[in-house]
Amino acid sequence: MTAIGLYQHPDCSRHDTGWGHPEHQGRLRAVMDALHEALPELQADVEPIVPDPATVETFEDVHTAEHVERVRSVCGEAETRDELIGLDADTIVSPASWSAALAAIGCGYAAIDAVSTGRHRAAFCAVRPPGHHATADRPMGFCLFNNIALAARRALERPDIDRVLIVDWDVHHGNGTQDIFYDRSDVFFVSMHQHPHYPGTGAATEIGRGEGEGYTRNIPQPPGLSPAAYVSALFEALDEVLATFHPDIVLISAGFDAGVDDPLGGFTLRPDDFAELTRGVIERTRSTARGRVVSFLEGGYNPEELGRNVVSHLFALRDATS
Numbered sequence: 001m002t003a004i005g006l007y008q009h010p011d012c013s014r015h016d017t018g019w020g021h022p023e024h025q026g027r028l029r030a031v032m033d034a035l036h037e038a039l040p041e042l043q044a045d046v047e048p049i050v051p052d053p054a055t056v057e058t059f060e061d062v063h064t065a066e067h068v069e070r071v072r073s074v075c076g077e078a079e080t081r082d083e084l085i086g087l088d089a090d091t092i093v094s095p096a097s098w099s100a101a102l103a104a105i106g107c108g109y110a111a112i113d114a115v116s117t118g119r120h121r122a123a124f125c126a127v128r129p130p131g132h133h134a135t136a137d138r139p140m141g142f143c144l145f146n147n148i149a150l151a152a153r154r155a156l157e158r159p160d161i162d163r164v165l166i167v168d169w170d171v172h173h174g175n176g177t178q179d180i181f182y183d184r185s186d187v188f189f190v191s192m193h194q195h196p197h198y199p200g201t202g203a204a205t206e207i208g209r210g211e212g213e214g215y216t217r218n219i220p221q222p223p224g225l226s227p228a229a230y231v232s233a234l235f236e237a238l239d240e241v242l243a244t245f246h247p248d249i250v251l252i253s254a255g256f257d258a259g260v261d262d263p264l265g266g267f268t269l270r271p272d273d274f275a276e277l278t279r280g281v282i283e284r285t286r287s288t289a290r291g292r293v294v295s296f297l298e299g300g301y302n303p304e305e306l307g308r309n310v311v312s313h314l315f316a317l318r319d320a321t322s
């Protein structure tokens with residue numbers, strides 16, 4: 001067993017939004033460059049894995065057939081015309097975006113399978129496009145499909161996993177993930193995000209609906225607080241959630257746009273703070289999830305800062321799950 005699985009796929013880097021777009025091809029390159037520099041210290045504990053892409057038959061229950069068809073046909077059109085096409089003002093697809101999306105989701109599936117069967121203690125999916133804004137029926141906010149929601153659904157198919165905790169510390173609210181699980185009690189969604197900010201949702205009053213009431217926890221925060229204030233706000237909320245919800249596995253929407261130098265957010269976190277968040281989530285859930293954590297790259301739009309933060313997150317994943 002290698003401690004940490006690093007799930008990646010070359011197709012994820014081919015998703016092209018144009019260099020003027022914040023979610024550009026250089027992001028993953030920056031992550032891989034930073035990881036390469038950290039390799040001497042990490043290589044005994046981190047295994048890079050390139051899994052098979054997902055197939056759309058597995059999207060049922062998470063995305064509508066109309067949503068899948070719309071994304072597929074616009075990606076196909078981008079391929080035919082060999083140009084970039086906007087699904088909305090900021091969600092762009094290119095000829096390679098369809099295969100990138102399937103590769104990203106395949107990384108999540110393989111990571112869930114490996115962590116839940118004990119091949120790795122934890123996993124990080126270095127993927128794009130990101131996923132947490134994609135709702136059941138709509139791509140938005142740079143996201144085509146909801147990678148983490150699909151992974152959570154995959155985890156729940158396993159006989160030993162009945163409850164999934166999703167922790168989302170991206171600076172933007174994970175509206176898509178919230179939407180997909182809003183009326184369910186087997187997935188608890190906890191999000192800390194800048195508010196008010198894109199996409200506008202994520203007020204503390206949004207707590208779930210029907211059977212899912214009480215299974216969504218939003219922690220809206222202003223920009224510009226100290227890092228310690230953000231860290232303790234998330235931990236206080238998590239402590240309350242975990243008093244009654246006992247997850248079998250933990251998924252993280254790791255948005256590094258909560259970093260201090262990110263152009264798209266006003267949070268102030270530095271590499272050590274992301275490490276503390278990582279350790280805190282793992283320690284708080286260890287008694288039931290037994291350190292089983294699968295983390296997904298979401299935002300992070302200052303490439304150099306993103307690289308540093310991912311490395312810090314991986315070291316913390318390794319150390320906290322050992």
Ligand SMILES: [Zn+2]
Pocket residue numbers: 170171172255257298299300
């Ligand atoms: Zn974000």
